[in-house]
Amino acid sequence: MMKKLSVLLLFVAVLLVSAFTVIAPSGYKIGDTATDFKLKSVDGKMYSMSDYKSAKGFIVVFTCNHCPFAKKYEDRINDLAKKYKSKGYVLLAINPNDPSVQPDDSYELMQKRAKEKGFAFPYLFDEGQKIFPQYGATKTPHVFLLDKNRVVKYIGAIDDNVDSATEVKEKYLENAIAALESGKTPSPEVTKAIGCSIKTKN
Template sequence: MKFLPLLIVFFSTLFAGDNAVSEGYQPGDKATDFKLKSVDGKMYSMADYKDAKGFIVVFTCNTCPFAVKYEDRINAIAKKYKKQGYVLLAINPNDPAVQPADTYDLMQDKAKEKGFVFPYLVDEGQKIYPQYGATKTPHVFLLDKNLVVKYIGAIDDNSDDASAVKEKYLENAIAALDKGSDPSPAQTKAIGCSIKAKKKV
């Protein structure tokens, strides 16, 4: 029995560590705005869009195979929902020193090649993605016009095949937001590559 207190301390520490890992926003939190440079050389923030009904913030990149599979879908979503008043902003959170194919110049090439209709932004200094709690590329955050987080997670339920998608999580969440309802589910698991963080010295 003398080991029981030690076990209690061990498991308490273990679960406390798990809780500490889950940082970033949860549905219902208010997000902080940002001001980031896009591939067109201009700075963008959500405050620039006074009449927006909401914001689709997508953490993505040039290189992750999952992000590449979603490029056309993200572009289509941006086109579709721009007409309905929603602004899509894509942010590349990867450190180009860790992932050389995610440099600003190569982001410009990617945006031109794919005909991106949305700002493709650089998270310089990797300050924004930790605030949001993004862990994958792609990782989506749907915000209402007041920057309240309404949905977090995956775009849909099939990263491999757009034609085989059964659940369009993001689009369903936008539809709920349009009706004044809270999306259900409000959170799904993002499927993608880990964000390439700057190596600590």
């Protein structure tokens, strides 16, 4: 009887552990070194992080044309690119979506959107969707802050208010950059990215 009870308790324990175990998403974690990429921008040129020899860091933003969340952040992303360029940080925006699934995210429409909005940063196309899985990006927008050695220092949201730039209370990305500037560890290092799911054929 005791043996059966022990087996039953063990079975229940396994079920409980399984139920509450969170499977970690694949992709980069804080402290990982990101590999470089070579992607085509809307200007027809290829861009890599290695092109920026004197960069103090990189702001890699996965975003797109169609997503309402991404659209709400377009001006903020543009402002960030302008603000931090003078401080040595390079912002690179990557569209990870498959245009056969979401036609609004085609390369041609990326070019049109960049021109309309006056993007002050390279807007890159993840052709073949090879880069976003490496990073572990799941949303648009989804931000990865890297230091000059491409070590991942912050992952997540740009700030705490999708709907209104004027009502933001926590500028997660800017605070992380400030921490980097002063030689400190960003806090928080990870936040939840709020946005649209990345569109893939599968």
